[in-house]
Amino acid sequence: MNSVDASEHYELGATDLSPSLLTVIIDTNPHAWALLENSLPFSKAVANILVFINAHLACNYANEVAVVASHSQKAAWLYPSQNAPTNLANADQDGDVQMNGNTPTPQTNKYRPFRIVEEQVTRNLKDLIDSTTGDDLRSNMSTMLAGALTLALSNINRRTIAWAEEHGGAALEDAAAEGGASGGGGGGGVAAAPNRYSASNEDERLQSRILIVSVSGSSDSAHQYIPIMNSIFACQRLHIPIDVCKLSGDAVFLQQASDATKGVYMALSEPRGLLQYLMMAFLPDQRSRRHLVLPTRVDVDFRAACFCHRKVVDVGFVCSICLSIFCEPPPGGDCMTCGTHLDVGDYHARPALLPRKKKKKKRVNGASGAGTPISTPTPGP
Amino acid sequence: MASATSRPLEYLEGLSGTTFYKLYKQPSTALAIFRRMLPDLAKCFVMALLYLKDPLPTADLEIWVNTESKKQRDNALSILGRLHILSTTRTGDNVRAYMVTDPFATSLRQALMGAEDSQSFGVFSRGPGETQTSIADLDEYARRQWEGVMGYMVGTSAFGGQRDMVNLSKGVKQLLQAGHLVEIRGSRVDITKDGFGFVLQDVNTQVWHILILYVQSAEAIGMDSVEVLSFLFLLSSLELGASYEKKHLTPNQLRTLTDLADFGIVYQEDPDAPCFYPTRLATTLTSDSSALSNPVTGSLTGPAGQTGGSGSGFIIIETNYRLYAYTSSPLQISLISLFTNLKYRFPNLVTGKITRQSVRRAIEMGITADQVISYLLSHAHPQLRKHNAAHGTSNAKGVQASVLPPTVTDQIRLWQLERDRLRATAGFLFKDFTSLAEYSAPCQYAAEIGVLVWKSEKKRMFFVTRHEQVAAFLRSQKGGGK
Numbered sequence: 012m013n014s015v016d017a018s019e020h021y022e023l024g025a026t027d028l029s030p031s032l033l034t035v036i037i038d039t040n041p042h043a044w045a046l047l048e049n050s051l052p053f054s055k056a057v058a059n060i061l062v063f064i065n066a067h068l069a070c071n072y073a074n075e076v077a078v079v080a081s082h083s084q085k086a087a088w089l090y091p092s093q094n095a096p097t098n099l100a101n102a103d104q105d106g107d108v109q110m111n112g113n114t115p116t117p118q119t120n121k122y123r124p125f126r127i128v129e130e131q132v133t134r135n136l137k138d139l140i141d142s143t144t145g146d147d148l149r150s151n152m153s154t155m156l157a158g159a160l161t162l163a164l165s166n167i168n169r170r171t172i173a174w175a176e177e178h179g180g181a182a183l184e185d186a187a188a189e190g191g192a193s194g195g196g197g198g199g200g201v202a203a204a205p206n207r208y209s210a211s212n213e214d215e216r217l218q219s220r221i222l223i224v225s226v227s228g229s230s231d232s233a234h235q236y237i238p239i240m241n242s243i244f245a246c247q248r249l250h251i252p253i254d255v256c257k258l259s260g261d262a263v264f265l266q267q268a269s270d271a272t273k274g275v276y277m278a279l280s281e282p283r284g285l286l287q288y289l290m291m292a293f294l295p296d297q298r299s300r301r302h303l304v305l306p307t308r309v310d311v312d313f314r315a316a317c318f319c320h321r322k323v324v325d326v327g328f329v330c331s332i333c334l335s336i337f338c339e340p341p342p343g344g345d346c347m348t349c350g351t352h353l354d355v356g357d358y359h360a361r362p363a364l365l366p367r368k369k370k371k372k373k374r375v376n377g378a379s380g381a382g383t384p385i386s387t388p389t390p391g392p
Numbered sequence: 393m394a395s396a397t398s399r400p401l402e403y404l405e406g407l408s409g410t411t412f413y414k415l416y417k418q419p420s421t422a423l424a425i426f427r428r429m430l431p432d433l434a435k436c437f438v439m440a441l442l443y444l445k446d447p448l449p450t451a452d453l454e455i456w457v458n459t460e461s462k463k464q465r466d467n468a469l470s471i472l473g474r475l476h477i478l479s480t481t482r483t484g485d486n487v488r489a490y491m492v493t494d495p496f497a498t499s500l501r502q503a504l505m506g507a508e509d510s511q512s513f514g515v516f517s518r519g520p521g522e523t524q525t526s527i528a529d530l531d532e533y534a535r536r537q538w539e540g541v542m543g544y545m546v547g548t549s550a551f552g553g554q555r556d557m558v559n560l561s562k563g564v565k566q567l568l569q570a571g572h573l574v575e576i577r578g579s580r581v582d583i584t585k586d587g588f589g590f591v592l593q594d595v596n597t598q599v600w601h602i603l604i605l606y607v608q609s610a611e612a613i614g615m616d617s618v619e620v621l622s623f624l625f626l627l628s629s630l631e632l633g634a635s636y637e638k639k640h641l642t643p644n645q646l647r648t649l650t651d652l653a654d655f656g657i658v659y660q661e662d663p664d665a666p667c668f669y670p671t672r673l674a675t676t677l678t679s680d681s682s683a684l685s686n687p688v689t690g691s692l693t694g695p696a697g698q699t700g701g702s703g704s705g706f707i708i709i710e711t712n713y714r715l716y717a718y719t720s721s722p723l724q725i726s727l728i729s730l731f732t733n734l735k736y737r738f739p740n741l742v743t744g745k746i747t748r749q750s751v752r753r754a755i756e757m758g759i760t761a762d763q764v765i766s767y768l769l770s771h772a773h774p775q776l777r778k779h780n781a782a783h784g785t786s787n788a789k790g791v792q793a794s795v796l797p798p799t800v801t802d803q804i805r806l807w808q809l810e811r812d813r814l815r816a817t818a819g820f821l822f823k824d825f826t827s828l829a830e831y832s833a834p835c836q837y838a839a840e841i842g843v844l845v846w847k848s849e850k851k852r853m854f855f856v857t858r859h860e861q862v863a864a865f866l867r868s869q870k871g872g873g874k
Contacts, residue, residue: 065504066442069427070435072676121506122423123631291440299432302461 030073031218031296032170034163035060037089039080039139040154043226047259051282056258059286060224061132065125066294075217077166078132079159080139083151086158089135090128154227157238164245167219174217218297220252220274228260236264236316243268254293258282263312263323270311277306319347401429403604405474407617412476413495414618415625422499424625424677429475433457434468437490438477442497447481447489466841470861527633527672530659534671537656538598542591543723545574545583561654570612571605585758591727592759592767599673602655606648615644623648627658627670628677635667705772711797713746718773730754731764746800751807761808765801772796817845820859825852837865 037060044053064076078089121129243264246253252274255265259282269276275292279285292306316323317338328337333349344353404425407415415421426438440456441448457465469490472478477496483489492500544560545568568574573587583591590601603624611617623645630636638646649668652658660668706718707728715732719725720740728734731754734744754764772795794801825831831852838844838856847854856862 062504066439069423069500069504070432070439072427122420122503122629125504125506287443290443294439295436296432299436302433302458302464303436304456304458 029174029217030071030075031067031220032075032077032167033064033067033296034077034079034167034219034221035064036079036081036156036159036163036221036223038154038156038223038225038227039082039136040152040227041083041140041143041148042152043154043228043259047226047282051258051285056224056282056285057133057136059289061129062286063289063294064128064132065122066290068124068128069122070294070296075170076128077163077170078128079162080136081154081156081159082139082143083154084143084147086155086162087135087139088162089139090131092131092135153234155235156223156225156227157235157242160221160223160239160242160246163221164242164249164251167221167249167251171217171219219249220254220297221246222254222256222293223265223268224256224258225265226258226260234316234321236321237318239264239268243271246272252297256285256288256293258285263314264316266311267313269307275305275307400600400604401471401475403607404429409476411618415622416476416493416495416499418622418625419499419503420629421622421625422496423503424628425475425477426500428628428677430471430477431464431468433461433464434472437468437472438492438500441478441490441492442500444491447483447491449483449487449489450480451487453490463840463842470841473861530633530669530671533659534656534673537654538595538673539721539723541568541655544568544581545587546591546723546726547581547583561651563651564654567602567605567609570609571601588730588754588757588759589763592730592763594766594770595673596676599655599657599677603657603677606651610648615647619644620648624677627652627674630670630675632670632672632675635669637667639666705770705774705776707768707771708773708776709746709768709796709800711799713800713803715744715746717742717744724771727767730757730759746804748807751804752811755808755811761805764804765796768796817855817857819843819845819855819857820862821853821855822859822862823851823853828852833869834862834866838862 037057039053044056047053047056064078067076068074077091080087080089243253246268251272253265253268253272254275255269255277257265257276257278266276268274277288277292279288295303314323314325315327315336317327318335319337319339319341322338324336324338328340329335330337330346330348330351330353332351332353333346335346335348337347341347341353345351346353415425426435430438437453454465469478476493478490479493480488481491491497540560541564544565565574565576568587569576571586572584573590575582575584590598593601607617607620607624610620619642623641638649641649649658649660650663652674653660653663653668655673656671657673658668658670706724708716708718715728717724717728718741725734725737725742728742728744731750732744732746733750734742736743751761751764755761777795822834828849831849831854835844835847835854838854839847841861843856843858843862845855845857
């Protein structure tokens with residue numbers, strides 16, 4: 012009897028559930044993996060991640076996946092790779108699929124999409140590792156997380172637009188253009204452009220998320236503070252959750268990443284259980300997450316890295332004009348980012364605060380005598 | 393689409409536990425059922441439990457889900473239970489716990505990780521046949537066969553004579569008749585009410601409908617339904633454009649293959665060829681309707697030769713009930729004419745108007761308003777979708793933008809209501825509760841698992857579509873009380 016109530020036709024569109032795009036960023040920093048060798052060898056971790064990717068693909072016919080390696084000297088695509096042989100037969104013949112002594116599985120007993128992903132990832136990973144020279148390792152101890160995040164974001168952007176165009180339902184560029192042309196909307200054209208990602212059509216767009224499997228410590232990535240934070244804010248704006256699966260160490264910025272983008276943050280106490288952690292905490296997509304209680308971090312480390320020496324600081328100096336962070340007053344009092352001259356002369360008074368506090372009364376008198384530019388004396392406590 | 397999933401789901405639920413046991417031994421079946429039949433939350437549960445060594449206590453699972461989503465959780469658990477995927481056991485210290493049942497868990501794990509010896513995902517034929525048939529050829533074959541079946545049902549041969557009618561095999565005609573989609577009187581073919589509903593559904597639903605009819609009829613002629621079903625699920629996991637070996641198939645499966653070729657679900661060059669090709673109809677069986685709407689309906693229902701491009705639909709509807717359909721396919725035109733007064737016909741366009749009279753005529757034939765609307769929706773022109781997307785963002789409310797004009801969809805439903813005032817639901821009535829409390833608890837439970845249809849607090853009665861779980865709930869309550 013209720014079939015003709017006014018709300019039902021709005022729900023019709025929503026029942027067509029859009030697929031999700033999962034981008035996995037694997038931190039392949041050899042130094043960090045060497046430390047993990049005893050509890051979770053790299054090959055095993057990759058195998059676990061591949062099963063997880065298969066599980067993601069299994070959830071929906073149209074689900075997509077992308078894998079990026081954040082290596083010590085560069086970030087590289089593992090899947091989809093541009094130079095992959097598209098011919099199905101070739102992929103099997105080149106024989107370098109096997110890794111760490113695993114015999115290549117007979118080719119027929121695996122679901123096709125699973126196998127394609129697996130082959131490309133292992134092959135590209137092997138190429139990446141083979142191309143890493145000893146010099147690269149000695150010169151660089153960290154991981155190119157910022158580059159990997161940027162690659163992931165640009166891929167997500169491309170796929171989102173392509174998906175929206177394919178499915179006609181959300182060809183919003185045109186919509187925005189029309190709104191701007193009619194002129195009546197005023198700011199409508201501006202407002203509609205980011206709407207491609209906004210909550211009003213949350214269910215209709217491609218659901219993207221990023222998973223970072225991280226092993227490197229925080230101090231390594233401090234020198235990329237600015238590009239990493241920029242990527243994080245881009246994700247926040249586009250409503251792309253960044254999930255962080257931390258196998259070792261503790262990365263400051265990644266805690267902020269998952270906190271800012273409402274992603275899942277987990278530091279694994281037992282790296283050997285990686286697959287179970289992945290399956291339970293990281294597999295649900297955005298739609299299912301609404302119904303689940305997610306593991307998040309309560310005590311997020313909000314520390315930043317200074318712009319001058321890339322050190323992680325607890326207390327620093329912030330330029331009042333451009334909000335750049337410094338661990339010590341910039342030389343000459345000029346902000347190194349925007350060049351504004353900052354009046355930091357009184358900064359040395361800080362250690363002297365304590366002795367002054369003792370003789371509070373004297374200080375008030377003395378201050379007025381010294382001719383401070385403040386005309387109205389600060390009210391005493 | 394609820395309607396798309398419900399039919400195979402209902403059929404599968406009716407199977408016995410041992411059938412499930414046999415079915416789940418195939419990794420491809422486990423994967424297909426996992427992907428196609430389960431709601432999102434159920435998939436999360438299965439995946440979370442899949443690699444756990446010990447069963448997960450029910451309390452832990454309940455904590456995992458938000459308190460506001462209790463209904464979704466119970467619904468997911470109920471479906472998992474009905475499909476024999478999740479079972480409850482007791483752990484050592486007598487706590488109720490969930491675990492994934494065994495053949496299913498093993499098979500799904502095999503599907504995800506790759507198994508050693510099963511040929512569950514088909515065997516590639518690596519011969520020269522690989523490049524002989526292109527994807528476009530397969531699409532064309534599937535389209536021709538499927539439209540042939542539809543055309544046979546609707547009787548388009550009288551409509552547009554120019555079409556090269558596909559020769560349908562006797563088996564296809566018998567199957568359609570056995571499924572009460574058509575009635576054959578002498579040489580005349582009359583479409584039934586069910587048939588009208590059938591032809592208006594989207595292609596994916598139609599294929600499932602046919603396949604389930606096929607499985608049912610296979611049982612009747614003595615083929616093992618498990619064998620046929622698992623073959624169907626195998627087909628759904630094959631790769632489009634590749635050819636597969638036949639020699640690993642059982643005789644029954646070979647017979648199925650020949651029958652399915654008549655529908656355009658698979659293609660083989662000739663019945664004795666050593667390999668076969670799945671068409672898009674088969675490979676998209678386990679996808680959502682959205683995933684297949686573009687490539688398949690684009691090539692299946694769109695005007696021939698005009699495939700490709702971004703849009704699949706060809707129907708534009710205006711708020712004044714005028715309908716423009718850019719098609720020259722006699723099948724589509726005759727379908728549209730079922731519920732529309734057609735006015736003009738041009739080489740690539742027909743126009744008409746949806747009126748009270750035309751909709752009532754359709755309803756009298758047994759077509760429902762929902763079928764008409766879902767037909768219009770799945771064939772809406774890209775222009776129509778784009779317009780509504782633009783409209784939806786400009787008002788920027790939480791309201792979903794609808795593709796069809798709401799006035800039209802509402803009016804079609806209202807026209808249906810004018811004559812359709814009763815609706816029958818098969819189910820079970822619970823009554824004679826002694827106290828209000830005794831009544832309200834199971835009633836609430838039934839509402840939560842989504843089987844409640846009607847309730848009356850005054851009479852202390854409620855009506856459900858499915859009684860097993862409610863009865864189990866009542867029993868557990870009694871047990872708890874004593």
